[in-house]
Amino acid sequence: MSSALRHPPSGDASRATPDVRLSVEQVSYAYAPNPSQAPLFTLEAMSFQAKPGELVAILGPNASGKSTLLKLISGALQPLSGRIFLNGFETHSLPVKTRAQRIALVQQESRLLFPSRAWEFVMQGRHPYGGGLRFESEEDILIANNALAQVGATELADRWMDKISGGEKQRVILARALAQQPLLLLLDEPTLHLDIGAQVDLLESLRRLAAQNRYTVVVVTHELNIAGEYADQVVLMHRGKCLRVGPPATVLQREILEQVFQAPLSVEMTPSGRPRITLFTNK
Amino acid sequence: MQHSFANAMRRARVFGAAVLLLSALPVRAQSITPAPASAASPAMREVVDEFGRTVHVPQVPSRIVSLAPSLTETLYALGVQDRLVGDTDYCDYPPDAQKKRKVGGPINPNLEEIAALHPDLVLVTKEINRLDTVRALDTLGIPTYATRAQNVDEILSTTQKLADLLGVAETGKSLTADLQARLSALHAKLEALPPSRVLFVVWTHPLISVGKNTFIADALRKADADSIVDATQDWPQMNLEEVVRLQPEYLVFAASHADSAARDFEALSVLPGWQLLDAVRNHRFAVISDAVNRPAPRIVSAIEDLARQLHPTAFQDSPAPEKPAAPAPQPSNPPTAAPSHMTLNPQPFAMELACAR
């Protein structure tokens, strides 16, 4: 039996360098509900790269295109131009099952039609590794247990999903993503419904998991300080354009942030070299 | 301020127009209801119908609407068809009845059509028509006479009562006397013979027969045939196992065309469960005219026909009278192409089908 959390296989195509796991190259997107109408939303061509173990924050105000970018990265959408590579493979062209073995998307909420227990929920993460009629193996159970342990939710295993708190649910949802043993972990505004303690818990876990398991974590958020404190790289978006990419200290600067977020603020550097943003009230 | 006043005026005008329009409708409706009985009309009398209802009719009703095929047939048999101004879509016997003005089906007749005919008498029967129809006609002030016939004798007495109602009592008497004579003669011929045990098949999928209190069951008895069905409902759905256990001697079908019934029988005979019936294996089935489904004078012909088919030995000395559709007495004819399917009179409850999901 292999060790509890084996390393996911790495791709083997020409575009991968040992360092770069995720490569977004000149990707743009447009969405028109109707062929005859003008496109409602566009994402202008943008590029960035991410390494294993890195936490990338896609930062921007509402309607800046963050979620769309995340969907493109996840392979759910096909870019209008440009390509997205994960370890050398184009994400959109992967078969759905393979994609699910490499990319895990953590939703904010999970609406279950019929309630299930937390461990059942986490087990769903093993689905990409099974055939149609496959029953879960010992290994699957071990991986699922491990995933729960990694998020500190072992004691929630037998609880019903509709009876646990928001923060606890978030942890279980994360555990399910971990059970997929992905290369890439994507989160769309994960802190929206969480209280501050839970937010900190989550981001700390993500940073730890990224380092421990060599995930590449991409977090979409509009919280400035989350990006500042936890991200290794920040992608700053504004109205479909990528304005800047880089470490937080270089991206989170006062002038550009004030323009993007339309609010007076100040940026200080903490002793650890991370920017901290403080908002001023108007007037 | 001025705007709201103008608006108010406009609204008032629209409202007034609406009121005028609406009030015109009853006036128009008035014009289609028949003139009240008291206004310059023949003398009226009170009669009591077969449900104990008191009905005001003219001395001699001259504009009659029949809401049941059986009643239409009876009117023709009594010779008063000239006074029949309207009947139902299903009134097809005699053929001349099809030319009369149609007022819809027996279950859902068109009240406006009936009223537009200015009838002085509407005839209904319990077997087919609905109480709601009678109530609606009462509200419109149209005299409605209701009949019922639970057995063959009552069919004859209803015929006589209708004859009295319509002022042709003598014709009625001779008609019923003739029918009674035929029935008595039949009884005399069949008295000595043991009754045949039969299953009267109303429908095959699912298997539906007639209850013992229906006039059809009574008609069977007059032909010296006992229905094996012992249910009190009018149209019981029979369990095939029970039928097989009872092993009727004959299956009886009522059809306007004998050939289609023969075809239906052939279709039955290949089904697994039905083959357990001796009657099916030995091709013992009788087809009679669908007159047996109507409580009208013609039912006696159907009874006689059935008796001939079931008990041929009693009739060897008398030739068969001509019949409208002629099935052979030993019905092992090969089926030939036939235009219509088994007919069945519409049932009072049919419009209230429950759609179970």
Next chain:
Amino acid sequence: MRPLTLTRLLIRCGILALILFAVIVVAMKLGAVQVSLYGLGKDLISLLLHRTSSLSSDYGMIVLGIRLPRILLAVFVGASLSVAGVSFQALLRNPLADPYVLGVSSGAALGAIVALIVEARLDLTPEMAGLITPVGAFLGAAVTIAAVYILGRRDGQIDSTTLLLGGIITASFLQAVIMFLMTTLSGNNLRGSAFWFMGDLSTPQPSSLLYFLSFGFIIAAGAIYTTASDLNLLLAGEKEAMHLGVDVPRVRIVVYIAASILTGLAVSVSGTIGYVGLLVPHVMRLIFGSDHRMLIPASALGGAIALVIADTLARTVTSPTDLPVGAMTALAGAPLFIYLLRRRIA
């Protein structure tokens, strides 16, 4: 943590199958005609050994020739409707879905009525005449399946909400057409048409049809079962399912067509029997949970059990007359459901 294993699945299904067998045996004993099980057993053995001429009594023929086929038909219809029900509940993400919600049953009824009308004008052999109604019904179902599929698409794929709406509208439209046909064309056939609305298992079917039905059930139910774990994920949300590796469009089409075929087959021979497809999946879910790898076979067996019981009641309670089996399914099913629901919550 105790996920479903093959062993546990087989054991549970085995228990249900035993219950079904016991119910069938009791159903064979009960009826308008009394039989002894011992005599029946002897008859069955003679039958298997092809010594039919030495059957112990006429009653043996009745039971084997009429009652047993009827019971087997109930098994087939009950299993089909329940599997279709659980599939539609997953596909439409709606616990109130039943096999008829997408209009397949109305299409089948319309097909059967049209077949009846047409049959009168054709000259068919008796075997063909017996088959024309189920065939017509099935064709009606097939056309409806295709029509609702086309209506239910959005951006080229089946969308659950659109499908549900398209199905409901189609069902209503077809019902209206049926009502119209029944009032204008027939003064006859009305009582017979009631069969389609109340459901009826009493009509003996030609054996060729029965083989076809079993074959169809195995294929369709089998196809649905291959998507069982996909359905588990589908219930969590279509986007999530996709991100967990489910080929959502393929699963939707397979389940939609297979479940509709099951419904069409069942309705073609028995009319619309209500409540089985709706309640049996819920009862099985309360007992076994929502894992479709267990739920689908459990629903099939549970539906067979339920319908055999209901049909046995329908033909014995007012013996020698039959009651509509649809009334029995409602009367028996609803209180049971309430009981189980309360037990679970308490």
